[in-house]
Amino acid sequence: MDELIISVSGLRGIVGQSLTPEVAGRFASAFSHCLPPGQVVVTRDGRASGPLLAASIADALTGRGREVVSAGVAATPTTGVLVRRLNCVGGIQISASHNPAEYNGIKLFNADGRVIPADEGERVRAAFLEGRVEEPTSTSPGKTIELVDSTSAHLDLICGAVDVGRIRAKSFPVLLDSNHGAGALLGRRLLESLGCRVTVLGETPDGAFDHTPEPTAENLTGVAQQARESGAAVAFCQDPDADRLALIDENGRYVGEEYTLAVCVNHVLSQSPGPVVTNCSTSRMTQDIAARHGVPFHHSAVGEANVVDKMLLAGAVIGGEGNGGVIDPRIVYVRDSFISMALVLEAMATRGLPLGALVDELPRYAIHKAKVAVPRDRIPAALAALEQHFTTAQANHADGLRLDWPDGRWLLMRASNTEPIVRLFCEASTEIDAASTVREAEAVMQPVC
Structure with missing residues (x-):
């Protein structure tokens, strides 16, 4: 589907079709229109189309009198760190995250170094769609400053947040798949600073993915085999912009992304108890872990910006999403695979346990997912029918409809922003229970649709 997807956090599309340098430049101009005077950081992931889009974005910004800090290839969380460290008014990350190679996209950051909140993003979106752009602030164009070292600031923050000496003493053999x-x-740099013996797969940031870029079990079978054969204590698997992290344990077992957040939350709470926030589609594991530690737990609507909003409101010590996105406020209010790696290693070193043992001591649930075609005008009726049918569940309308049962089972129904469908997520103690609940929900929705 050749469609430019525009959201409150940015846009994405197929390069050369829906997403062209001209479109990228116009979107950057709309963003600039909504910003106060000041510098803007521009970064990109390793995709081959990145330099062309970055040049167009820089031209659009400097043509309107903006000064651009070009940081080249840098991860999404690093972009947030740079915005704050350099006192910029905003940041632009060029990446399509886990989408296929033909895609690229733009993610926007505000002056706090976080993905822009929904209200700020909506202003940018409206400015872009309405063709509003910032007029030049002077007769002379701005300039582009090339940043030579984009990683040290981020590295220093992480090393200041964990016990480097304790981790270094273990000299963990680690496999890193950056794809x-x-x-x-x-x-x-981080893993070597932590004393690890590191093997890196896909180290060159050229976007020539060795496997489908989303770090799921089916995409990482080859990496899991290499981890097992190499004797790695852990394999860390990143997505292309390095804001998500999946884990493979010492036996070559794909642990997955839900457990990344759970392991990190359990470790952080053992050191610094405090509130925890996840989105409403994240596994109940994290909620159970918060209860074990006796700390408040909060759900947010789906979306990184919503998680961050709730974290700030709750004063959370850690938060994130079940897709392997850990947010540690000590570093930056952005999903961050690097602090995730450091926290996992610190947990292993502190407890003296392998990753597999840390995972096996956590609560275990099964998640079943489905999607149902529903005309947009029938979605409210479909959600109402579900709420009326499942009378023993507690309903929450913060993001679609979430139903929670006393036995710990939950069902989330969310309308897609881009398709006339409703997505169903159910988590239960067994796969049979989760699948059965989803089938029952589908049957209830069918007459309404």
Whole structure:
């Protein structure tokens, strides 16, 4: 589907079709229109189309009198760190995250170094769609400053947040799969700084993915085999912009992304108890872990910006999403695979346990997912029918409809922003229970649709 997807956090599309340098430049101009005077950081992941889009974005910004800090290839969380460290008014990351190689996209950051909140993003979106752009602030164009070292500031923050000496003493053998994205530049530096014996797969950030870029079990079978054969204590698997992290344990077992957040939350709470925030589609594991530690737990609507909003409101010590996106406020309010790696290693070193044992002591649930075609005008009726049918569940309308049962089972129904469908997510103690609940929900929705 050749469609430019525009959201409140940015846009994405197929390069040369829906996403062209001209479109990227206009979107950057709309962003600039909504910003106060000041510098803007521009970064990109390793995709081959990145330099062309970055040049167009820089031209659009400097043509309107803006000064651009060009950081080249850098991870999404690193972009947030740079915005804050350099006192910029905003940041632009060029990446399509886990989408296929023919895609690229733009993610926007505000002056706080976080992905822009929905209200700010909506202003940019409206400015772009309405063709509003910032007029030049002077008769002379701005300039582009090339940043030579984009990773040290981020590295220093992470090393200041964990016990480097304790981790270094273990000299962990580690496999890092960056899959030719932005992650290896800081990933190798970080792991070597933590005393690890590092092997990196896909180290060159050229976007020539060795496997489908989303770090799921089916895409990482080859990496899991290499981890097992190499004797790695852990394999860390990043997505192309390095804001998500999947884990493979010492036996070559794909642990997955849900457990990345759970392991990190359990470790952080053991050191610094405090509130925890996840989105409403994240596994109940994290909620159970918060209860074990006796700390408040909060759900947010789906979306990184929503998680961050709730974290700030709750004063959370950690938060994130079940797709392997850990947000540690000590570093930056952005999903961050690098602090995730450091926290996992610190947990292993502190407990004296392998990753597999840390995972096996956590609560275990099964998630079943489905999608149902529903005309947009029938979605409210479909959600109402579900709420009326499942009378023993507690309903929450913060993001679509979430139903929670006393036995810990939950069902989330969310309308897609881009398709006339409703997505169903159910988590239960067994796959049979989760699948059965989803089938029942589908049957309830069918007459309404």
